Amino acid sequence: xxxxxxxxxxxxxxxxxxxxxxxxxxxxxxxxxxxxxxxxxxxxxxxxxxxxxxxxxxxxxxxxxxxxxxxxxxxxxxxxxxxxxxxxxxxxxxxxxxxxxxxxxxxxxxxxxxxxxxxxxxxxxxxxxxxxxxxxxxxxxxxxxxxxxxxxxxxxxxxxxxxxxxxxxxxxxxxxxxxxxxxxxxxxxxxxxxxxxxxxxxxxxxxxxxxxxxxxxxxxxxx
Numbered sequence: 001x002x003x004x005x006x007x008x009x010x011x012x013x014x015x016x017x018x019x020x021x022x023x024x025x026x027x028x029x030x031x032x033x034x035x036x037x038x039x040x041x042x043x044x045x046x047x048x049x050x051x052x053x054x055x056x057x058x059x060x061x062x063x064x065x066x067x068x069x070x071x072x073x074x075x076x077x078x079x080x081x082x083x084x085x086x087x088x089x090x091x092x093x094x095x096x097x098x099x100x101x102x103x104x105x106x107x108x109x110x111x112x113x114x115x116x117x118x119x120x121x122x123x124x125x126x127x128x129x130x131x132x133x134x135x136x137x138x139x140x141x142x143x144x145x146x147x148x149x150x151x152x153x154x155x156x157x158x159x160x161x162x163x164x165x166x167x168x169x170x171x172x173x174x175x176x177x178x179x180x181x182x183x184x185x186x187x188x189x190x191x192x193x194x195x196x197x198x199x200x201x202x203x204x205x206x207x208x209x210x211x212x213x214x215x216x217x218x219x220x221x222x223x
Contacts, residue, residue: 001026001027001028001055002020002025002026002027002028002053002054002055003027003028003029003030003053003054003055003056004016004017004020004027004028004029004030004051004052004053005030005032005041005044005045005050005051005052005053005054006029006030006031006032006050006051007031007032007033007034007050007209008207008208008209009112009116009173009176009177009209009212010050010051010173011104011108011169011170011172011173012050012051012064012065012100012169013050013051013065014169014172014173014204015065015069015100015162015165015166015169016051016053016065016068016069017200017203017204018165018168018169018200018201018204019068019069019072019079019081019162019165020072021199021200021203022079022081022165022198022200023072023076023078023079023081024076024078024079025072025076027053032050032052034048034049034050035117035120035121044061044063045061045063047063049063051065051068053068065100066096066097066100069081069082069162070082073162081160081161081162081165082161082162083159083161084157084159088156088157091156091157091163092156092157092161092162092163094156095148095155095156095163095166095167096156096162096163096166099163099166099167099169099170100166100170102141103141103167103170103171104170106134106137106138106140106141107134107137107138107141107170107174107179108170108173108174110130110131110133110134111131111134111173111174111177111179112173112177113130114126114127114130114131114134115131115177115178115212116177116209116212119211119212120211120212131179134174134179135179135181138174138179138180138181139181139184139185142180142182142185142188143185145167145185145187145188145191146185146186146187146188147187149187149188149190149191150187154191155167155191164191164195165195168192168195168196168201171192172196172201172204172205175215175218176209176212176214176215176218177212178215193221193222193223196221197221205218205219205221206219
């Protein structure tokens with residue numbers, strides 16, 4: 001069986017978990033925190049970044065969320081997430097990269113650093129200015145999702161795709177950390193509620209990270 005080295009609030013691990021669930025790929029989670037990585041994890045990925053997917057029977061290790069998702073797109077026919085003509089697939093990859101890179105840099109990473117790493121590892125209070133900046137930038141990203149959903153059925157086009165799961169994975173972590181304000185973002189909020197309602201999302205909503213409580217609305221698919 002596949003083993004997924006991940007920690008609960010890693011958005012890239014969540015992206016992979018959602019994709020694997022949509023494709024019906026079985027796996028077990030091996031909890032791994034980058035700030036206290038095991039020797040085995042370092043041996044698999046010296047960069048000590050999650051997610052890492054390992055299959056002992058195949059002697060195969062996959063590293064990087066996009067590489068992992070692309071591998072299963074090529075090997076598992078069910079639940080295609082990068083689909084359609086070449087132009088459509090390019091748009092899916094563009095938006096997946098946008099959320100993986102820009103949303104993470106602007107919103108998810110600062111929230112993780114200020115509300116998780118500082119609290120659990122460094123023993124420091126969060127920087128209120130950094131949190132305010134992340135909260136300001138999240139509105140810009142939600143504005144863009146509003147526009148996307150207003151002009152197409154799903155984030156990248158007419159069909160549900162990996163771009164939706166990449167975006168929802170980032171937002172779910174930010175939402176867990178109290179970093180999402182849906183005021184004025186009805187289109188994005190409606191889309192996210194649909195994403196939360198998918199069976200693949202249920203394990204994420206049920207999972208908690210010790211020492212970092214989620215807000216009361218987090219697991220409510222109607223919130």
